[in-house]
Amino acid sequence: MPDPLIQPKVLAFDVFGTVVDWYGSIAREVDAMQLGVSGDEFALAWRAGYQPAMRRVMAGELGWTLIDDLHRMILGELLRRFGIAHLDEAGKKHLNKVWHRLAPWPDSAPGLARLKTRFMICTLSNGNIGLLADMAKNAGLPWDCILSAEVFRAYKPDPATYLGVARVFDVAPHEVMLVAAHHDDLAGARACGLRSAYIERPLEFGAGQPKDVSPRPENELHAASLLALAAQLGC
Amino acid sequence: MPDPLIQPKVLAFDVFGTVVDWYGSIAREVDAMQLGVSGDEFALAWRAGYQPAMRRVMAGELGWTLIDDLHRMILGELLRRFGIAHLDEAGKKHLNKVWHRLAPWPDSAPGLARLKTRFMICTLSNGNIGLLADMAKNAGLPWDCILSAEVFRAYKPDPATYLGVARVFDVAPHEVMLVAAHHDDLAGARACGLRSAYIERPLEFGAGQPKDVSPRPENELHAASLLALAAQLGC
Numbered sequence: 001m002p003d004p005l006i007q008p009k010v011l012a013f014d015v016f017g018t019v020v021d022w023y024g025s026i027a028r029e030v031d032a033m034q035l036g037v038s039g040d041e042f043a044l045a046w047r048a049g050y051q052p053a054m055r056r057v058m059a060g061e062l063g064w065t066l067i068d069d070l071h072r073m074i075l076g077e078l079l080r081r082f083g084i085a086h087l088d089e090a091g092k093k094h095l096n097k098v099w100h101r102l103a104p105w106p107d108s109a110p111g112l113a114r115l116k117t118r119f120m121i122c123t124l125s126n127g128n129i130g131l132l133a134d135m136a137k138n139a140g141l142p143w144d145c146i147l148s149a150e151v152f153r154a155y156k157p158d159p160a161t162y163l164g165v166a167r168v169f170d171v172a173p174h175e176v177m178l179v180a181a182h183h184d185d186l187a188g189a190r191a192c193g194l195r196s197a198y199i200e201r202p203l204e205f206g207a208g209q210p211k212d213v214s215p216r217p218e219n220e221l222h223a224a225s226l227l228a229l230a231a232q233l234g235c
Numbered sequence: 236m237p238d239p240l241i242q243p244k245v246l247a248f249d250v251f252g253t254v255v256d257w258y259g260s261i262a263r264e265v266d267a268m269q270l271g272v273s274g275d276e277f278a279l280a281w282r283a284g285y286q287p288a289m290r291r292v293m294a295g296e297l298g299w300t301l302i303d304d305l306h307r308m309i310l311g312e313l314l315r316r317f318g319i320a321h322l323d324e325a326g327k328k329h330l331n332k333v334w335h336r337l338a339p340w341p342d343s344a345p346g347l348a349r350l351k352t353r354f355m356i357c358t359l360s361n362g363n364i365g366l367l368a369d370m371a372k373n374a375g376l377p378w379d380c381i382l383s384a385e386v387f388r389a390y391k392p393d394p395a396t397y398l399g400v401a402r403v404f405d406v407a408p409h410e411v412m413l414v415a416a417h418h419d420d421l422a423g424a425r426a427c428g429l430r431s432a433y434i435e436r437p438l439e440f441g442a443g444q445p446k447d448v449s450p451r452p453e454n455e456l457h458a459a460s461l462l463a464l465a466a467q468l469g470c
Contacts, residue, residue, distance in 0.1 A: 130404045132380075133355065133380040133403075133404070145368040146380050168365045169369075
C-alpha cells in the first residue's frame with residue numbers, strides 16, 4: 001500500500017452512485033411521468049441492464065458504444081417489458097437523458113469544492129463526456145476535468161482507464177486516488193497501483209435494498225461522505 | 236450563415252492566444268531564468284516550431300503525439316540553437332511545463348464566468364488534456380468541460396475536432412460556436428457548419444509584432460474581449 005503520509009495529487013471519482021443518486025433521481029422522474037409503472041422497479045431494471053450491455057461491447061459483440069447509446073438500447077427493452085408502448089420518440093429521447101440530470105448526494109458539491117482546493121479533481125466514469133458535462137452543469141459539480149471511458153475508449157475496470165488518468169496528468173499511478181462506492185472499481189484501481197477511498201452510499205439502490213457499507217481493510221480510506229473524505233485529507 | 240437570432244448552445248474556445256497570453260507568459264518566465272537569452276525571441280521561436288511539428292504528425296512522419304511532447308522536441312532544438320547547454324533534465328521538464336502555467340488575458344476568467352451562465356463552455360485546443368486542466372486550475376478558468384485534440388486524436392483544423400464537439404454534446408454543428416483569435420481556425424470551424432466569433436488579441440505576438448485585428452465579414456461575431464463577447468450574447 002502506498003505511504004499514507006504522501007498525499008495523492010489527483011482524485012478521480014466514480015460518478016454513478018458515488019457522486020450522484022441514480023436510483024432516486026430516476027425513480028422520482030419515472031413516477032412523475034405517471035406511466036403506470038413503478039419508478040423504483042424501473043430504475044433498478046435500467047441500471048441492471050448496464051453491466052450486461054457493457055460486456056457485449058467488451059466481448060466485441062458490439063463496437064465501441066457510448067453509455068448514452070447503451071442506456072437507449074436498454075430503455076427500448078424496458079419499455080416493451082413494462083408495456084409502455086405509447087411514449088413517442090421525443091419522450092424516449094428526453095427520458096434517456098434523465099442520466100444527464102441525476103441529482104448529487106447532498107454532500108457531493110460542497111465536498112468536491114473543498115477537495116478541489118488541494119487536489120486536481122476529475123471524473124473517471126463509464127458515462128460519456130457530454131453526459132458528465134451536462135450533469136456537472138446541472139448539479140453544480142466543480143470538476144477540474146471530465147475524464148471518461150470515452151477518452152480512453154475502454155470501460156472500467158479496464159486498466160487503460162485507471163492508468164489513463166495517471167498518464168493524462170503525467171503523474172505516477174500511486175499519485176492518483178480513485179474515490180468510489182464500489183469495491184470492484186476500487187480493486188481494479190489498486191491492481192494498477194492507484195490508491196483507493198471507499199465512500200458509503202447505503203441507499204444507492206434505494207431504501208428497499210440497503211447496501212452493506214462496512215469498512216474493508218484493502219481500501220486505504222473509508223468515509224461516510226465526500227465532506228468526511230475532505231476532512232480526512234486535511235481540506 | 237446560421238440565423239443570428241438562434242443562439243448557439245455550446246461555445247468552444249481556442250486557448251493559446253485567445254484565452255491565455257503565451258507570448259508574455261513565456262517571455263517573462265525565460266527572462267526571469269536569466270539564461271542569457273531574450274525571452275521575446277525564445278517565446279516566438281518556440282511557438283514558431285509548433286505548426287511544423289504538428290505537420291510532421293499529420294503527414295504520418297511521427298505517430299500521434301501530445302503537445303507536451305511536441306513542445307519538448309522543439310525545446311530541445313531551441314536549447315541547442317540558443318546555446319543553453321547547462322540546463323539539467325529537471326530544469327528542462329520544468330521549463331517545458333511553462334505551457335501549463337500560461338497567464339490568462341485580464342478579461343478571460345470574468346468573461347468565461349459570464350458566458351458560462353448561459354452556454355456550455357468548453358475548450359477546443361490542440362493542447363493535451365493535462366496541460367489544459369493544469370492551466371485552468373492555475374488561471375481560474377471555469378470550463379464546463381475540457382475538450383482537446385487528445386480526445387479526437389486529431390489536431391485542428393481537422394474536421395474531426397470541430398464536428399467532435401457537436402457529437403460530444405449531441406447538438407447540430409450550427410449549435411456550436413468556435414471562439415478564436417485566429418481566422419484560419421474559424422474558417423475550419425465554418426467549413427464544418429459551426430458558427431464563428433473572432434476575438435481581438437492585438438498583442439498575441441508581443442508589442443513588437445502587433446496583429447491586424449480588423450473585422451472580417453465572414454465571422455458572425457467580432458469582439459474586443461471575452462467580456463465584450465458576453466455582452467453581445469446577452470450575458
